[in-house]
Amino acid sequence: MLALIFPGQGAQTDGFLHRLPPHPAVHATLDEASSVLGIDILTLDTPDALRSTVAVQCGLTVAGVALARALADEGLKPEMSAGLSVGAYPAAVSCGALTFHDALNMVRRRAELMEAAYPSGYGLAAVSGLTEHELATLAARHAEAGEPPVYIGNVNAPRQIVMAGANAALDSFLARALAAGARKATRLAVSVPSHCELLANASDELSAYARTIHFSAPQSIYIGNRGGRPLYTADAIRDDLATNMRYTVRWFDALTVMQEMGMRVAIEAPPGQVLTDITREHYPDVAALAASTLPLERLTATARRRLETR
Template identity: 35%
Template sequence: MKRAFIFPGQGSQSVGMGKALAETFPQAKAVFDEVDEALSQKLSAIMWEGPADELTLTANTQPALMAVSLAMVRVLEAEAGLDLGRDAAFVAGHSLGEYSALAAAGSLTIADTARLLRIRGNAMQEAVPVGQGAMAALLGLEYDAALEVARAAAQGEVCDAANDNGGAQVVVSGHKSAVERAVAIAQEKGAKRAVMLAVSAPFHCALMQPAADAMREALARVTVHAPVVPVVANVEAAPIGDPDAIRDALVRQVTGTVRWRESVAYMASQGVEAFYEVGSGKVLTGLVKRIAAGASATALGAPDDVTAFKASLQG
């Protein structure tokens, strides 16, 4: 059976995430310690004890979610015998989750990934003054229809398709007034729901260009290895493996659309039957079930999940 391992993005965080893993498995504790050291911050304390508003700061959320995902990967390697190079056909991640996927596949060290995500989080937050940008979810419109809504709403401002999540769920991002127009137009076009999202910045749109520039500089300073398993990139919805191509994709990802629907569909078209969401939450598990009919999707985030996964790997 072909498997893919997928890694969650922003929105999957919750206070307490990863704590049980750290208390149960020394391999997980070591990852959280490594991230704390790389950032010169006790990020693990914020993850496990809160406060929630501090965890949801973009600069904290991004490395924190990566830490949980990589802690789980290390536990699966130690306890279940997981070898991504052998056991995975592909890895992929949603937005910041792409960094987790690359770290899991050996392209980036955990310490470098934590530092990159800290830079990314700060740069994305600072790219647009608070209050000027917004994001909205358009539910019940397919991607092409949502794209038309975004174009109609722009009216000289920025309104881009940020996330094509599948299951007729598209997120638009840009200037606040343009995104508000998109919500109204989407409702006129028959969207089931169109709602503004409680986000701190307009991610994955042209307004993020300053953050893309910051990531180009940051990525030039780190070593990127070829991954041990093909990484399906958000902006390509196809696998990449060359280190320069990886850097380029990560830079373009900041302003580009997260092509999640196409990424999952691609992996399914290549014979992937089982998707495993590694880390906090079950958001991607739900999306996969709507995109890849007939494929299984399982979330791996808690100590109890390790035993079940080990049985499935051996079976």
């Protein structure tokens, strides 16, 4: 089975929209996005623009949908889709649960709410080498020591965890994690404290907005963020998208479920490669391909060959 996986905020790089494949479906998607958002979408990947949560999240959504459409035009339609954080939105478009037009508008609203809630002073940090339980214990000790709280935001792999919180609290916590045996602890290019209770109010506002948007039952398998499980109804996918900013993203659970359900080839949408690396490390029998590293013609040929031989 073919799965499309879509990266979240932090995967963005300068000029990533300009490096999308030169394919008619990509050009049409860029034009559609520009029309929906009322801007030239290709202005969203400059160094200045990428300081904006709105620009980053909208740009990642466009890149994901553009790649999915180009693959579909080449005869590669996924049996399952999943995305990390904002990547869940192009995943929902990919499986037919949400239109691209509505996804763009909902992502823009999502990013505006997140940015307004915490315009500065907050962010995310990745910690490698410690388990979720170990980091939860360290976070509790951190709070007991009188530090502002930090939260487990993403469980990307058993020992690859993203923490959320205020900048000073994260910096202090990273030192604590390294002292406790973390292999690596680094800040991410994200300026909001995603996937924790700090965004509860913003999540409630987005949930109210989402009730005005039409969702459909998915035409292929959609794997949710919060539970890392397949979701089969329009309401379940609406809730997953509207609330994932508030809850820990269970990416490794989602990846495991896809593998158990028969995923044999996984293609990661531009500009990401981290999800590909995680898949290769933990599920080497899955052919994981990062679209940003291969020309579209080679990507499609490789995917077809792997699907035929597995």
